[in-house]
Structures are given as structure tokens and as C-alpha cells.
Amino acid sequence: MSxxxxxxxxxxxxxxxxxxxxxxxxxxxxxPEGLVDSAVERQFCCTGCHTAFSILHEHGLDSYYGFAExxxxxxxxxxxxxxxxxxxxxxxxxxxRTPAGLARTELYLEGVHCASxxxxxxxIPLLQSxxxxxxxxxxxxxxxxxxxxxxxxxxxxxxxxxxLGYPPxxxxxxxxxxxxxxxxxxxxxxxxxxxxxxxxxxLLALALYSGELDGMEAQYTTFFRWMSFAVTVPAFVWPGRVxxxxxxxxxRTKSLHMDLPIAIALAAGFVRGAINTITGEGPIxxxxxxxxxxxxxxxxFLQQRGQRMAADAAELLHAIAPDTARVVDAxxxxxxxxxxxxLPGMTLDIRAGETFAADGVVVRGASSVNAALLTGESRPTxxxxxxxxxxxxxxxxxxxxxxxxxxxxxxxxxxxxxxVEESARRRAPIVQLANRMAGIFTAVVLVxxxxxxxxxxxxxxxxxxxxxxxxxxxxxxxxxxxxxxLAITVAVGRAAGNGMxxxxxxxxxxxxKPGTLVLDKTGTITExxxxxxxxxxxxxVKPLVLALEEGSSHPLADGFRRAWPGLDxxxxxxxxxxxxxxxxxxxxxxxxxIGSPRFAAEGTTRINATVAAALGAVxxxxxxxxxxxxxxLVAIAGLGDRIRDDAxxxxxxxxxxxxxxxxxxxxASDVVASVGQTLGFAAHDAIGAASPExxxxxxxxxxxxxxxxxxxxxxxxxxxxxxASVGIGxxxxxxxxxxxxxxxxxxxxxxxxxxxxxxxxxxxxxxxRNIGFSIAYNVIGxxxxxxxxxxxxxxAVLMPASSITVVLGSWYGFTFARRVAGNSAGTAPAALTx
Amino acid sequence: xxxIFLVLPLAIIIVAAAVIAxxxxxxxxxxxxxxxxxxxxxxxxxx
Numbered sequence: 027m028s029x030x031x032x033x034x035x036x037x038x039x040x041x042x043x044x045x046x047x048x049x050x051x052x053x054x055x056x057x058p059e060g061l062v063d064s065a066v067e068r069q070f071c072c073t074g075c076h077t078a079f080s081i082l083h084e085h086g087l088d089s090y091y092g093f094a095e096x097x098x099x100x101x102x103x104x105x106x107x108x109x110x111x112x113x114x115x116x117x118x119x120x121x122x123r124t125p126a127g128l129a130r131t132e133l134y135l136e137g138v139h140c141a142s143x144x145x146x147x148x149x150i151p152l153l154q155s156x157x158x159x160x161x162x163x164x165x166x167x168x169x170x171x172x173x174x175x176x177x178x179x180x181x182x183x184x185x186x187x188x189x190l191g192y193p194p195x196x197x198x199x200x201x202x203x204x205x206x207x208x209x210x211x212x213x214x215x216x217x218x219x220x221x222x223x224x225x226x227x228x229l230l231a232l233a234l235y236s237g238e239l240d241g242m243e244a245q246y247t248t249f250f251r252w253m254s255f256a257v258t259v260p261a262f263v264w265p266g267r268v269x270x271x272x273x274x275x276x277x278r279t280k281s282l283h284m285d286l287p288i289a290i291a292l293a294a295g296f297v298r299g300a301i302n303t304i305t306g307e308g309p310i311x312x313x314x315x316x317x318x319x320x321x322x323x324x325x326x327f328l329q330q331r332g333q334r335m336a337a338d339a340a341e342l343l344h345a346i347a348p349d350t351a352r353v354v355d356a357x358x359x360x361x362x363x364x365x366x367x368x369l370p371g372m373t374l375d376i377r378a379g380e381t382f383a384a385d386g387v388v389v390r391g392a393s394s395v396n397a398a399l400l401t402g403e404s405r406p407t408x409x410x411x412x413x414x415x416x417x418x419x420x421x422x423x424x425x426x427x428x429x430x431x432x433x434x435x436x437x438x439x440x441x442x443x444x445x446v447e448e449s450a451r452r453r454a455p456i457v458q459l460a461n462r463m464a465g466i467f468t469a470v471v472l473v474x475x476x477x478x479x480x481x482x483x484x485x486x487x488x489x490x491x492x493x494x495x496x497x498x499x500x501x502x503x504x505x506x507x508x509x510x511x512l513a514i515t516v517a518v519g520r521a522a523g524n525g526m527x528x529x530x531x532x533x534x535x536x537x538x539k540p541g542t543l544v545l546d547k548t549g550t551i552t553e554x555x556x557x558x559x560x561x562x563x564x565x566x567v568k569p570l571v572l573a574l575e576e577g578s579s580h581p582l583a584d585g586f587r588r589a590w591p592g593l594d595x596x597x598x599x600x601x602x603x604x605x606x607x608x609x610x611x612x613x614x615x616x617x618x619x620i621g622s623p624r625f626a627a628e629g630t631t632r633i634n635a636t637v638a639a640a641l642g643a644v645x646x647x648x649x650x651x652x653x654x655x656x657x658x659l660v661a662i663a664g665l666g667d668r669i670r671d672d673a674x675x676x677x678x679x680x681x682x683x684x685x686x687x688x689x690x691x692x693x694a695s696d697v698v699a700s701v702g703q704t705l706g707f708a709a710h711d712a713i714g715a716a717s718p719e720x721x722x723x724x725x726x727x728x729x730x731x732x733x734x735x736x737x738x739x740x741x742x743x744x745x746x747x748x749x750a751s752v753g754i755g756x757x758x759x760x761x762x763x764x765x766x767x768x769x770x771x772x773x774x775x776x777x778x779x780x781x782x783x784x785x786x787x788x789x790x791x792x793x794x795r796n797i798g799f800s801i802a803y804n805v806i807g808x809x810x811x812x813x814x815x816x817x818x819x820x821x822a823v824l825m826p827a828s829s830i831t832v833v834l835g836s837w838y839g840f841t842f843a844r845r846v847a848g849n850s851a852g853t854a855p856a857a858l859t860x
Numbered sequence: 861x862x863x864i865f866l867v868l869p870l871a872i873i874i875v876a877a878a879v880i881a882x883x884x885x886x887x888x889x890x891x892x893x894x895x896x897x898x899x900x901x902x903x904x905x906x907x
Contacts, residue, residue, distance in 0.1 A: 144896055144899050144900055145899075145900070148900065161896075162896060163893050163895075163896055164895055164896045164899065207889070207892060210892070211886050211887055211889070211891075211892070214886045214891055215882070215883050215886045215887065218879065218882045218883070218886065219879055219882075219883070222875055222878065222879050222882075226871075226872065226875055243861075246861070246864065249864070249865065249868075253868060253869075253872070256872075257872065
């Protein structure tokens with residue numbers, strides 16, 4: 027293992043950071059100034075990365091660092107014990123036995139991105155004795171692990187994965203995934219067989235057609251016809267059977283479905299072809315029919331895959347609240363227990379930086395809580411004894427003791443997630459345009475065939491039956507069945523290349539016409555993190571502020587750190603954190619107090635003149651932070667959540683196209699109103715202080731008036747996203763929100779929304795054009811069949827020609843731009859961490 | 861030309877063999893995940 031394989035930086039970040047920045051040896055991101063230790067060769071941005079590096083190095087796995095593409099995110103080990111993974115109840119639910127006597131389970135891993143992750147996760151057997159196999163499915167982030175129960179418990183394996191930055195979660199959908207896998211394989215087998223048969227029948231048909239032109243001895247013609255028949259039969263009894271069962275279901279439920287006209291055409295063609303084979307006269311149709319089955323199966327496969335993605339990933343919902351909690355028993359002993367075993371009345375110990383596992387009342391301690399996940403409120407709220415805290419929210423600043431009130435299924439977050447699941451289920455799938463047309467189409471074709479047959483027999487025209495059958499075959503809605511799924515698949519693929527992951531084709535249909543667009547504020551319209559927005563005060567105060575804030579995990583401290591990177595900080599002699607107020611410390615014999623105006627006022631004896639002038643002009647949307655040095659108020663900082671650069675322009679464009687835009691946020695009303703004014707929202711369309719339940723109700727109300735699109739990023743938006751006609755999760759959002767969204771934007775900013783609506787509109791145009799083409803072909807074919815002009819050769823050319831037109835139309839039709847410049851994952855490495 | 865009576869069924873038998881091989885590979889799960897094996901083989905010297 028050579029150290030030259032150890033790249034200190036990725037090309038993207040390397041150039042920008044050439045001057046002073048030191049890059050983490052593990053993740054390649056900048057190392058914070060305070061952590062740089064010039065005495066050692068390698069620098070790390072956090073202890074997580076350091077630990078991961080040490081483990082890899084010890085086991086000789088340094089070649090991990092040779093990958094061109096690897097995770098550009100600091101390792102965030104949760105440090106949990108994963109004790110619950112060893113619980114018998116857990117084993118019963120998730121662990122199976124292999125024939126060789128090993129235990130086997132599937133784990134959903136957070137933070138899986140790329141090739142290097144596959145490599146690393148599959149080296150777990152080297153890191154953890156007892157593990158015999160680990161295999162990662164990178165697309166689904168699922169790892170299959172097989173291990174020897176006598177050698178190692180599952181919790182040890184889970185810890186090993188956690189340390190490397192892939193916190194594992196049990197995968198609850200094993201049974202469903204297995205069923206789906208079986209379905210997928212059956213579909214693939216059908217397509218493969220249909221394809222092989224279609225090609226071979228086509229080769230035989232080629233010989234027959236050229237024989238017709240140049241002359242062919244009768245014995246060979248008969249032989250080729252019988253061979254075609256023999257090869258086509260399996261296509262009908264195996265892959266083609268799905269259309270007949272589908273048509274039968276459609277007849278039985280009296281709902282017209284695309285399968286019905288297809289089955290009629292297939293049956294008519296097959297029976298007629300078989301009879302003609304036996305009698306040795308007339309067209310046999312087998313080539314066209316075999317291709318038809320193949321093409322239709324491909325179309326169906328594309329459609330099914332699109333719908334699959336929509337149903338996927340609901341599993342992630344369960345990953346939000348922690349799986350374990352630390353319970354304090356009567357003798358003040360603390361032990362870890364699974365969150366599922368929590369009961370009302372128990373007392374929990376929650377350290378700073380941890381997530382609450384249950385709803386409860388604070389019984390000891392005071393701290394601040396970030397409930398952004400649940401309420402969308404971006405500023406932490408302070409809690410003290412007697413305050414209610416909720417599962418899934420984050421304890422920011424100090425340890426707390428909490429008495430459990432509601433746990434598990436009855437907690438607020440669990441109820442919210444249940445609503446999410448229900449809304450997702452309730453949403454009826456949109457009947458595809460083509461399917462709606464198929465009903466009318468079937469009726470018209472059947473009537474036309476019958477009429478043609480009756481009229482021609484009345485007129486004693488020759489070959490009345492043959493012409494009627496030719497009509498049925500040539501009007502098989504093959505191109506019609508392909509029109510929608512093909513156009514949608516191509517559009518979804520292009521959109522994905524542009525950073526918009528679309529899970530269901532119906533979202534495109536809904537987005538093509540203007541409706542109501544509801545946006546969350548925090549993280550959607552704004553950047554979702556605290557940044558320094560204003561600073562009134564002299565330069566010399568900045569290092570003092572930074573020195574004190576450096577050790578704080580408070581979000582506001584984060585804002586200072588980001589605002590002044592690389593500032594030299596003096597040594598803090600003494601510092602103290604006052605919960606719900608601020609920080610106090612001694613630096614160079616100066617007493618420095620930083621915090622809320624009320625906290626700072628306690629130590630203030632005089633106010634600096636320039637600061638006094640600025641006191642009156644504080645922006646209401648910002649959180650004010652006052653800095654007091656030796657009793658003098660010397661500086662005021664305003665921290666706030668910055669509005670995204672492209673927000674106003676994008677919103678304006680959407681409004682121009684007829685969308686009604688609404689901002690719906692859990693944040694304080696005055697903040698929302700102020701942001702709404704800046705961005706041109708109508709006063710009644712900038713709604714603040716909305717709880718997740720309020721958001722859901724609002725969406726339900728708007729839905730009565732038409733299409734509602736909900737754009738959000740947090741769990742607090744998840745229910746609303748699921749209930750909306752189209753839910754959109756934005757870049758960096760919570761996984762639960764992404765799981766329920768129909769569309770997920772992988773690039774920051776609201777510009778994607780404009781592109782999305784435009785692309786949807788164009789996609790619908792392509793679909794309509796496709797349908798128009800396929801119907802035109804069918805009308806021409808039907809006309810020729812009725813007139814008796816349809817020779818088998820013309821039929822054989824016409825049918826694939828219509829499908830090819832649709833394929834080309836979908837491929838070359840302009841929906842989403844093929845690629846957008848600068849849209850590479852490497853441009854925003856920090857954003858990948860979520 | 862009468863050799864076609866022999867060659868054509870033979871060709872069909874070969875196709876059938878290919879189809880059977882495909883069905884076997886699909887059913888044994890070799891085509892389930894087409895993404896991961898592609899990145900897995902990039903660096904396999906550690907095994």
C-alpha cells in the first residue's frame with residue numbers, strides 16, 4: 027500500500043483550496059483552522075474521519091484512497107452501541123438463516139454514494155472477524171451481510187459500518203423486495219424469450235418475402251411457414267399470455283384497458299395465421315405478431331419500472347427517530363434500551379447533540395431544542411423543566427433528563443409518519459391518457475371490423491373475412507401502448523441528468539398545467555442554515571467572538587464559523603455556556619459575553635456609540651446576537667437564513683406561467699411575512715407558524731381547486747408532500763421527505779422548478795404527438811384493410827413503422843435539456859452530507 | 861438447398877439453448893443488479 031495512492035484532495039476542491047486550506051486525508055474536505063496540527067503528516071476534519079482512516083490504514087485498505095470517485099463528506103459516525111441489533115425480537119424480525127448455518131440480514135446503509143463505498147463495505151469481512159460475506163447494492167443502498175453468530179454479534183458489525191460512516195438501519199421490506207425481485211425476473215425472462223422469438227420469426231419472414239418476389243419452390247415455402255408457426259407458438263403461450271390474462275381481467279371488471287384491443291388483434295392474427303398455415307394459402311402474420319409481443323412487453327417494462335420507483339423507499343421513514351434510548355432507572359443507573367421498549371413514565375438521559383427518542387416533559391436541565399425537523403422553525407427554542415419535547419427533534423446545547431409521555435406509535439412523529447403513509451396510499455394513480463383512449467379505440471375498431479365484414483358480405487365482395495381480420499391486426503395499438511411509457515421514460519432519464527429525479531410519470535402530466543405551488547421556507551426558499559447576515563462592530567471583536575463560539579454546537583455558532591473562516595483566534599482562558607442565553611468567557615483578561623440581547627444586557631454597563639445607532643434598525647427576520655466586552659456593548663450581529671439567489675427570479679417565472687405561489691412555513695409569522703414581501707408573495711399567500719398538521723390541512727383544502735404542488739425539505743413537510751398532487755423534495759432534504767416526494771431535486775436552488783414545469787409541458791406535447799402518429803398510422807392501415815389493399819408485406823412494414831416513429835419521436839422530442847453545464851456532483855461536496 | 865431442412869431446425873435448437881441459458885441466468889439472480897458488479901470489479905486486488 028503506497029502513500030502516493032493517498033490523494034490529499036479531489037481535483038474539484040484542490041484547485042480552489044490551493045492557498046491556505048488544509049484538506050482532510052479521509053474525506054478531502056477542508057479541515058477547520060482550529061483542528062490543523064502541523065506536527066503530524068495527515069490532517070482530519072473530524073474525529074470520525076480520523077477513526078475511519080486509522081481503521082482502514084491498520085487493515086491495509088489504503089487503496090480506498092486511490093478511487094477517483096469517493097465520498098466527499100466527513101464521516102459522521104453516530105457512535106451508537108447498536109445493542110438492539112442483538113435483541114431476540116430483532117433477530118426474529120430481520121435475521122434469516124442460510125443453509126450453511128450462518129445468520130443473514132439486510133441492512134439499509136446511510137451515506138452510500140459511489141464505487142468506493144461498494145469497495146469499502148464489501149471489505150467488512152476483513153475488518154470484522156466472523157463476517158463471511160457483505161455485498162452492497164449501490165442503487166438501493168442495501169447491504170446483505172452473512173455472519174457467524176458464534177463469533178460476532180450483529181451489533182459489532184453494525185458498529186464497524188457506523189465507524190466508517192455508513193450508519194446501518196434494519197431493512198423492513200425484505201418480503202416485499204423478494205416479491206418484487208421475482209416479478210422483475212419473470213418480466214425479464216418474458217422479454218428475453220419474446221425478443222429471441224421475434225428475431226427468428228423475422229428472419230424466416232424475410233426468406234418468405236424474398237421468395238414471394240423472386241419465386242420459391244412450394245416445398246420450401248410450406249416448410250418456412252410451418253417453421254414460423256412452430257417458433258411463434260411459444261411466444262403466445264409464454265410471454266404473450268400476459269396480454270390475454272390482462273384482457274380477460276379487463277372484460278371481467280368491465281373496465282376497458284389497453285390489453286383488450288391488443289389481445290383481440292393477437293388472437294385474430296394468430297387464429298387466421300394458423301388456419302392459413304394449415305391450408306397453405308393466404309398471409310400468416312406471424313412475424314408481425316412476434317414483434318408486437320416483444321415491443322409491447324418492452325413498453326410495459328418501462329412503464330412498470332417508472333411506477334416502481336414511486337412506491338420505493340418508504341422504508342426510510344423509519345430511520346428518523348433513534349432506535350435506542352438511554353434510560354435512567356431508580357438507582358440512577360443509565361442503560362441503553364431499544365426505543366421500541368420505551369414506556370410512558372420512564373426517564374431518559376439525552377446528551378447535547380442527540381435526538382429525542384420519545385415525546386416527553388423535561389424534568390431536569392435546561393437546553394435549546396432544534397425542532398426544524400418537526401416544525402420547520404429554523405431557530406432553536408429554549409426548553410426548561412416542564413417543557414414538552416418531541417421525538418425526532420434535536421437537543422442542541424446541554425444534557426437533559428426527560429420523562430417519557432408518549433413513545434413509539436403514539437409519539438407525534440409516528441403519527442405524522444402514519445399520515446404520510448396514508449396520504450401516499452390514498453393518492454389514486456392517474457389513468458394514463460393512452461389507456462383512456464384505448465377504450466374508445468377498441469370500440470371503434472371492433473365496430474369498423476364488424477361493419478366492414480357485414481357490408482362486404484352483403485355486397486358479395488371477395489375475402490370479406492380476411493379483410494376484417496387484417497383490419498383487426500393492423501390496428502393493434504402497439505404504438506399507442508408505447509407512446510406514453512417511452513416518452514415518459516426518455517423525459518425522466520433526461521430530467522435525471524439535469525438533477526431532477528422523477529419517480530412517477532403522472533407527476534409530469536400534472537406539472538404540465540399550472541396550479542398552486544406551495545413552498546416551504548426553511549431549506550427550500552432559504553438555504554436552511556444560519557449565516558451571518560449583518561455585523562455592526564469593530565474588527566478586533568471578531569476573533570474574540572470566534573474564539574468563544576468555536577467550541578459551541580449551537581447553530582448560531584456555526585454561522586460565525588462559516589462567516590469568518592481562517593481567522594486567528596486567541597486562547598480562551600475560561601468559558602461558560604449559559605443555556606438559553608449565550609456564552610461567557612475570559613480572553614486576554616477581558617470578560618466577553620456573547621448571546622441574546624437579554625443575556626448580554628445583564629453584563630452591560632455602557633453602550634458603544636456606533637452600536638447604539640444600529641440598535642434601532644434590527645432586521646426582524648434575523649436573530650440578534652450582542653457582544654459585550656468588559657461591560658461595553660461593542661457589536662451586534664444579525665444571523666439569519668439566507669434566501670437562495672435564484673428564488674425571486676424562479677418564482678417570478680413560475681408566476682408568469684400562471685402558477686399561484688404560496689409560502690407555507692413553520693417559522694414565525696413575522697419572519698415569513700418579511701421574506702414573503704421580499705419575494706413578491708401576496709400577503710395572504712405567505713403563511714407562517716404552520717404546524718405539519720396545518721400544512722396537511724392546507725394542501726387538502728387547495729386540492730379541491732385543482733393541482734397542488736408541494737415543495738419542501740423537512741419531515742414537517744412530508745405529510746403535505748405526500749398529500750399534494752405532486753410532492754417535490756429539494757436538495758439536502760430529510761430522507762423521509764425525499765421518500766414520499768414524487769420528484770427529488772438533486773441540485774440546489776429553485777431554478778429546477780421552472781425547468782420541471784417547462785419540461786413537463788413539453789413531455790406532454792411529445793406524448794400527444796406520439797399518440798397522434800400512432801392513431802394516424804392505424805387509420806391509414808384500417809382504411810387500406812377495408813379497401814382490401816393491405817397485402818401482408820404492407821402490413822409487416824406499417825406495423826413496425828408506427829412503433830419506430832414513436833420511438834424516434836420520443837427520443838428526439840425536446841423535453842428536458844440533455845445536460846446542463848456545471849451540474850456535476852462535485853460542485854457542492856458539502857451538500858452531499860445530508 | 862434441401863440442406864435447409866436440417867440446418868434450420870438445428871439453428872432453432874441453438875437459439876433454444878441460448879434462451880434456456882438466459883432464463884437460467886435471470887432466474888438465478890445474475891441480472892438483478894446491473895450496477896454494483898460493474899463498480900465492484902474496478903479494484904478487486906484486496907480479496
